[in-house]
Amino acid sequence: MNGRYEQLRALAGEIWDIEKASGLLSWDEETGMPPGGAHARAEQKATLQRLAHERWISDELAELLEELRQFEAEHDHDSDEASLVRVMRHDHEKARRVPVELHAEIVRAGSLGYQAWLEARAREDFSVLLPHLERNLELRRRYVECFGPQDDPYDPLLDDYEPGMKTSDVDPVFEQLKAALVPMIAAVKEAEPVDDSCLRGYFPLDAQRRFSVWVMEHWGYDPATWRLDGTVHPFATAFATTDIRLTTRFQPDHLGGVIACLHEFGHGIYERQVSPTLERTPLASGVSAAMHESQSRMWENLVGRSLATWRVFYPKLQEELPQFADVPLTTFHRAINKVQPSLVRTEADEVTYNLHVILRYEIERELLSGTLALADLPDAFNAKMRDYLGLDPPDLVRGVLQDAHWSDLGFGYFPTYSLGNVISVQIWERAQNDLGDLEEQFERGEFGALRDWLGEHVHRFGRKFTAAETVQRTAGGPIDPAPYVAYLERKLRDVFGAAVGAS
Ligand code: ZN
16 A cells, blocks of 8 residues: 555544544534533634644645655546545645635634524624624635635635535526426415414424434434434534434424424435545545535435325324324325425425525625625515515514524525535436335335435445536436426425416
């Protein structure tokens, strides 16, 4: 084995350990830390991030990567060896453009912004958050400047989540989505409303948790390698392929926390099924945010809202939450597939969800370019909610303060949600081609074939291929909204009858 490559592997492991330690501090910050820990935690995370960043930009790494050019060329593009050199070179060159102090300042300001966001929500006062947003926006602009002249200042921010993707790639996908969704939602408004009253009531938190874990155990959750904790804004993270952390927010009056578990499971299984040979390298995680979201959306929506799936899970739900004993399965299924414009993105249905995303994408670009002032953000947010969804947020918590993502102005992330929806159906259709009728399998309680197929065709590669390459390899073409739109039309016909979605 090449000695230089062994050195690279060792350095990759060291960086990985530092980054995962920092990630664990973030996980703790959002699941267990008392508020008083905020300032100390911001410093701790900034220190670890600085240590990792120093290694990413080090001359030692630069020299190793230079010396390994021949080694890289001698190995297959798909090999662990060539992939590690290639991906580390990409990350190294990107990190070199950002000064250490700016990087640390972004992390520190982001952590303080998150705490201010929590306080602003509690006090329902945007002005608590505003100075933090001003500071974070200034830092984002300085970050963008590090990458030199751009076609669009949003490009370097998008690239952090979708390496290689441009704002000009996203625009046409969103144009097509918007054009399809507006008439769909208009048709839904004219149809007989779906009765989802069974989803409101009193649902004890311990029963919700037991049920959620039971469901996820059918899919591949295993207490030896996974855990589930409470948080304000649900997320998933991993510290190794054998250490998967899911979070959710169970609430007593609805089942949003259960649905969040189905979603976060999809993120978790992606990290869980990365090849163990990539462990402790930057290859050992999902390719991009949109690819990750394609997996969470698949388990939440394509698997988790299917009638076949609930034929297996519903009796257990009725056992844990006896108020469902008298609710027919078809009533429950229609209720969890209801389409209706709503205020909170994370609780939105599959169809209107994309409009929540598109309006945020548009606002982010306006804030970054300076055409929208931060002080006007709450009004601008409300105006777009009216235009796209016909709704007036009654307060800040259900309005502009609903998402943690903007506490540090982490721009570039929101569009990946809808891109993930689009990709999820492209990959699903290919899985159906290979595996036959998945719904038939789900009815028998068999989810393993889909899970293993995803492991084989997507998950095990980690970051070896870009998102565009992964979609090309898996779905056989570029990112294309048409299969997703057709899927939504089929679903609307199932839930509302022939009048809707027939366009
Ligand atoms: Zn997600």
